[in-house]
Amino acid sequence: MTGAVLTTGRPRRGPRVPLRPALTAVGAVVGLAVLVAALPWLWDSDPAASVLRTLYPEREADPAALEALRRELDLPSNPAVGAAQWLGGLVRGDLGTSWITRGPVAPDVLGALGRSLTLSVAATLVAAVVAAVLLLPALLAGARGRTGGRGVPAGAAILAALPEIVLGSVLVLVVAVGWRLLPSSGFAGPQYLVLPALALGVPAGGLLARVLAVSVDATLDEAWVRSWRSWGSSTARMVSGVARRAVAVAVPQIALLVVGLLGAAVAVEKLFDVPGIGTTALDAVLAQDLPTVQAAVALLVLLGLGLGGLGVLVHRALLGPALAGRELAAGVEVVAPRRVPRSAVAVAALLVALVVAGLPRDLAGDGGRRLAPPSWSLPFGADANGRDLFARFAHGALLTLGSAVAISAICLVVGLAVGIGARSARAGAADVLNALPPVFVGLLVAAVAGPGLLGASAAVALVGWVPLAVHARTLAAEARASGYVRAAELVGASRRRIARRHVLPAVVGPVSRHALARIPHVALALAALSFLGLGAPPDSPEWGAMLAVSQGYLERAPWTVLAPVVGLLGLAGVLASLRER
16 A cells, blocks of 8 residues: 555654763763862862962961961862862852952952953854855855855965964054054953954854855755756845855854854953953962852853853754754864875975074073064064074974974874774763863863963863864774674674774874874964963963063064064964865
């Protein structure tokens, strides 16, 4: 009987919920919350002694003074009780009491969060405009039935690789100091938002254009687009329909980009002296005010995870049940190509040549050439101590790039071990960690161990292994599903032998190339932490630390920013060349 449906009388089951990955992700979130709650005890076994050293460094930590501080600040006596009390207060909206001001943390932190959200919204608008301008030619070409203009826009990779702190420094130097069109720092009106919003939004716009370009190309290949063309729909209607569909598909990736804006905003807030939650957390770390650090980091993490979850819900709602399975890749990083592009090789060779030329130069200071401008003898000029900035640029490369290579090697080993050891290719704790920008982790590490290059390297490594593990996990799942692995299982090969002889060779090559391609990204993250004061000390030639010090001399000696900008732009150029593929 045509059209008949045979049933068994049992209700149809819906799609199975991946319970184990969901529980793993929830466990990762809970573990992160407990870690933040236990910060005072991770920093010192007795928070009262820490407060006493911070406020009264000359006073001896006698039991009576410690007990008085515990009563005044309501400090619990052990980490278990302290973490439980802090988490309970967080649920009630009580974010604790500042160790420095002795007042409640919530008003200052929530006010700073409002300013950061204002900046993030302005940057998101800038990113949307930049992405729309970059994607408009592809949308017009696709709406008219042409394929020549489709693909990732040429300028998107360049903009996406721009470091926010470098772009912000250039904007300050040119627009604020040179042209005097806009204020360079503060937060006293709409005009103060323009430069920081551009510094945040332009690179995000390039990355957004890359994400949406994939979605636009996939949408243009759908049957309804061909039907609309055959019906003679106008170009404007076609562009509008394709754009709406592409945005709906890419909503989870857009949410991840907004989360990334929150992380990048910490450095931009410091650069432009915006009193947002990032600078609030940073100042609290440097002042050793851990309750403020706890509140700021907790709100940043909760906001980031909330935006990521909201993106998934909006994505499913926009697509509807019939197309809910239409997903894009979870990450926005581009896996390394099989062959390194020539442009990346050329930029890297130029950067290496500059470093080699600068290494033999003298690092000693000379008071007679203090803040000397660039010349034949001083190609990048001299700093406030009369030191050759070209020599410092070259020696700083050893710190920035050398640390990045070491971090990438560690991340490769960890990523391979975790990815190959995973039982399935489903999301889990690693994907939760992937949503955390390195700056957030850097704040946590600095709160426990104090600022330093080793701590900044650890912070970058703590999240740097995750994309490699996700990549390795996917490749390992594909290898285990292959015929030769199934045959090995049938003849009785052990799981360890299969992993060593079959899975590892299929995974190690592509993931190693991925790790190599991420070295510029790691170096830029490390430089950002040093710029914030969480990495190398201010007197270090590390490029991020050099850029931070140069901000104080932009009006008198703008050339002091040249050396670190050249180095960081060189890294961005290599990263952009790799992303073009």
